[in-house]
Amino acid sequence: xxxxxxxxxxxxxxxxxxxxxxxxxxxxxxxxxxxxxxxxxxxxxxxxxxxxxxxxxxxxxxxxxxxxxxxxxxxxxxxxxxxxxxxxxxxxxxxxxxxxxxxxxxxxxxxxxxxxxxxx
Amino acid sequence: xxxxxxxxxxxxxxxxxxxxxxxxxxxxxxxxxxxxxxxxxxxxxxxxxxxxxxxxxxxxxxxxxxxxxxxxxxxxxxxxxxxxxxxxxxxxxxxxxxxxxxxxxxxxxxxxxxxxxxxx
DNA sequence: TATCGTAGTATACAAAAAGTAACCTAAGGA
DNA sequence: TCCTTAGGTTACTTTTTGTATACTACGATA
Numbered sequence: 535x536x537x538x539x540x541x542x543x544x545x546x547x548x549x550x551x552x553x554x555x556x557x558x559x560x561x562x563x564x565x566x567x568x569x570x571x572x573x574x575x576x577x578x579x580x581x582x583x584x585x586x587x588x589x590x591x592x593x594x595x596x597x598x599x600x601x602x603x604x605x606x607x608x609x610x611x612x613x614x615x616x617x618x619x620x621x622x623x624x625x626x627x628x629x630x631x632x633x634x635x636x637x638x639x640x641x642x643x644x645x646x647x648x649x650x651x652x653x654x
Numbered sequence: 655x656x657x658x659x660x661x662x663x664x665x666x667x668x669x670x671x672x673x674x675x676x677x678x679x680x681x682x683x684x685x686x687x688x689x690x691x692x693x694x695x696x697x698x699x700x701x702x703x704x705x706x707x708x709x710x711x712x713x714x715x716x717x718x719x720x721x722x723x724x725x726x727x728x729x730x731x732x733x734x735x736x737x738x739x740x741x742x743x744x745x746x747x748x749x750x751x752x753x754x755x756x757x758x759x760x761x762x763x764x765x766x767x768x769x770x771x772x773x774x
Numbered sequence: 775t776a777t778c779g780t781a782g783t784a785t786a787c788a789a790a791a792a793g794t795a796a797c798c799t800a801a802g803g804a
Numbered sequence: 805t806c807c808t809t810a811g812g813t814t815a816c817t818t819t820t821t822g823t824a825t826a827c828t829a830c831g832a833t834a
Contacts, residue, residue, distance in 0.1 A: 544754025545678040545747055551757070553673055555792070558665040572811055583793065588812065598760070608801045609810040619760065622753060627665055629749045633742060634664025637671075640718070640739065675822070692781055703823065708782065728830045729780035 548626060551597050556582050556590045561616070561627060564600060569615040599623065668746060671717050676702050676710045681736070681747060684720060689735040719743065 552558060556579060563578050564570060570578070575587060582590075591614060594600045599620035605611040672678060676699060683698050684690060690698070695707060702710075711734060714720045719740035725731040 544751045544758065545682065547754040547757050548750035549669075549672060549678065552669060558669060562665065573809095576811095584812065585794085585814095586792065589792090604811095607810095608799085609808085610799090610812080612811065622756060626746075626749045626753050629746045630668035631664045633746050634667040636742060637667050638664065693779085696781095703825095704782065705784095705824090706822065709822095724781095727780090729778095729832085730782075730830090732781060 551594070551599060551623070552626070554590050554593060556586055557594060558627070560587075560590055560594065560614075561599070561620075561623065564614060564616045565624065565627070569613050572612050572614070575614065594620075668743075671714070671719060671743070672746070674710050674713060676706055677714060678747070680707075680710055680714065680734075681719070681740075681743065684734060684736045685744065685747070689733050692732050692734070695734065714740075 552561075559579050559582075560575060563575060567574075572587065572591075575591075576582065576584070579587070591600065591602070595602050598617055601613075601615045601617050603613045603615070605613070672681075679699050679702075680695060683695060687694075692707070692711075695711075696702065696704070699707070711720065711722070715722050718737055721733075721735045721737050723733045723735070725733070
């Protein structure tokens with residue numbers, strides 16, 4: 535049971551950080567690969583625009599979930615990675631992932647919805 | 655590590671269900687109290703408007719997270735409760751809650767932000 | 775007869791989030 | 805001299821969310 539002693543805003547606080555159309559995918563890739571450049575993220579997430587990628591990364595950075603490392607080079611090079619603090623989100627993402635798997639099965643059961651399978 | 659074999663959309667699927675300004679609070683109260691009437695939810699969540707409460711409840715119902723039981727009475731009586739399937743979200747909410755607690759501490763450390771404490 | 779309470783709906787509007795398209799920068803290479 | 809590259813920014817539009825207010829049906833109560 536969720537205990538309420540401190541504040542009711544804890545779940546919302548976690549959501550605040552996770553919510554954003556591209557944040558889960560970004561975190562997924564950074565957790566998976568460790569460190570990625572801006573352009574690598576762009577390639578891994580084909581539908582994201584530069585603008586959205588930038589804003590989502592900035593928000594994650596603002597919350598100290600990811601690191602942004604700029605190399606003083608031309609052309610520029612910027613690397614993103616999960617912070618130690620951000621690692622703490624893994625259990626959250628994992629439980630959501632687990633639940634998502636079940637939910638997709640549930641949907642399959644209900645509507646026979648076919649879910650795209652993405653290979654590595 | 656989050657494994658990608660089935661689909662990347664699992665986390666987003668979970669988020670879809672949880673996201674909405676009032677959904678976490680609604681779920682919180684329903685998990686906490688078991689069954690609640692529309693008006694009881696309104697009283698427990700003072701800032702929510704009828705419209706938002708209705709839409710958020712409908713969305714949760716659509717996803718089979720909560721039950722809506724209508725009594726054929728005047729004045730109307732409608733009761734909401736978590737479905738068995740919806741119970742599966744508890745681990746997700748709990749891990750978010752846990753993370754939220756840590757995050758609030760982290761914020762306290764960084765900015766000394768004071769967080770309102772709500773008593774039961 | 776007027777008002778109260780329940781669980782809403784309808785309508786209009788405001789604000790926030792997301793998307794589109796074009797532009798910027800400076801170095802190195804053709 | 806112009807083009808390319810990487811990682812953006814800016815201005816603008818569209819879509820999604822959320823708010824505010826009014827309204828309904830029906831029976832009970834005063």
